[in-house]
Amino acid sequence: MLEITRRDTEESQSGAARVFTFFRDRLLSGDLKAGDRLLAERELALALSVSRPVLREALRSLAMLGLLDIQHGRGAFVRAADASVLGQALTLCLAPEPNILDDVLQARIAIECQAIRLACERASERDLQAIAATLDTLVGSLDDPERGGESDYAFHLAIVRASGSASLMKIYEAISPLLMRSHVERRRDTFREPAITSGLVDAHRQVFLALAKRDPDAAETSLRDHFTIGDELRRRNLISAYQPKRKNS
């Protein structure tokens, strides 16, 4: 009699995997919403007719995937879907690839170029204002490398957000950890000079203006130019760093 339980869940898998898919499907279907609290482990184990260790394996797996928030002494809560896990998974997936820190820039360009095209169509006034605000912050933090980098990121993120595409947004968030690492690594090769930073502001301003005019082609072009210039700048700095010093000590 009891063995029939296997059939009624229609899962050939057993134990933890069964419980895992059980919850995953509930999450996908929306039966479980963010913030919901699960039953206590002991009750849950009883309800699903598995032992507590088995249940815990499944719960822990869900927690590692970021779907659950398990709090000692309080209980387990359903967590809002979070891109941070996506980022981790992507990092793990891409880890064995060589030069991944350079390569991930291609994904960034891909996302942003499409995002800005969409933003030209869809961006609301508030979206544009938000982007403009990050631009102001950028101008105001030119001499601080730390804050400068942050506001730079904020500018680009605001564009992606203005696209109104959840997919682009999530993927952009997913690659952002790698982007950060890439940025940090690159900073070692990059020197911030006044000439460079002013050019940076101009480039951003140009991108914004094209977006505000809602001209997709111009916006994408200026964005691509921005990336290309950054790329060349980096290359030039790299070369000069390896060249024998001539003037300065």
Place this chain on the structure above:
Amino acid sequence: MLEITRRDTEESQSGAARVFTFFRDRLLSGDLKAGDRLLAERELALALSVSRPVLREALRSLAMLGLLDIQHGRGAFVRAADASVLGQALTLCLAPEPNILDDVLQARIAIECQAIRLACERASERDLQAIAATLDTLVGSLDDPERGGESDYAFHLAIVRASGSASLMKIYEAISPLLMRSHVERRRDTFREPAITSGLVDAHRQVFLALAKRDPDAAETSLRDHFTIGDELRRRNLISAYQPKRKNS
């Protein structure tokens, strides 16, 4: 004495989470390669000085993330990084969003447009031949909706592969499950007529030719046109499906 163990791993987290990060870091650093076999659970638990249930929770979590392949009676093996997990994570992340099946097309366009630009620079002769081969398959499977869909996907995948960018490739694979669902859903609204299919082949051929000429702008433009046409076609079919029938029964 034994409690010091907590310090020496430098992890504030405890138990399963500690073991989890332990293995994750080994995987990231490359200490553990795909195909490697882990020690038996009992030995491993002893070596890491945790109990077997705790170790199992961590191992199971890694397995759920697709990093480990645990086989009953044989052992646990390190698995090659796989985009399928990424796809699952993305699906989970995007599940609560409305109209995600339409929206994911934006991500597709983003990836492919950048991919084809890169492919114009980087594609080898073999890459081009591979794309040409999928084009042939496409032409040869016009009357079979099933195979036609597959070869259509193969064509676009070959382009992304030709970009030589691991990031673009992985992300494209990650969204492909959603793309498939989107495609299936759309098929309900789409009717394959000879006029349409011939236009489809032309569009693909045009994309390929621009790529073979290594003209990034032309390639991206023709690709965008291809997407736009598909979009309009779908919309038109949707409208006609909802309009009162006039001629045919």
Place this chain on the structure above:
DNA sequence: TGGCCTACAGTGGTCAGACCACGGATTGAC
């Protein structure tokens, strides 16, 4: 001698019960 079949050892899979550690609410003293 060859093939098949059984027994065994090693592995993951599961279980039960107990105890510890943490958080929050209740209750008591001040």
Place this chain on the structure above:
DNA sequence: GTCAATCCGTGGTCTGACCACTGTAGGCCA
């Protein structure tokens, strides 16, 4: 009224045992 100690429910961990699956080594039979 405020603050503290206590208690209860929760997750966190452990032990030790047993089951189920896999591959192999050995014996059996033809």
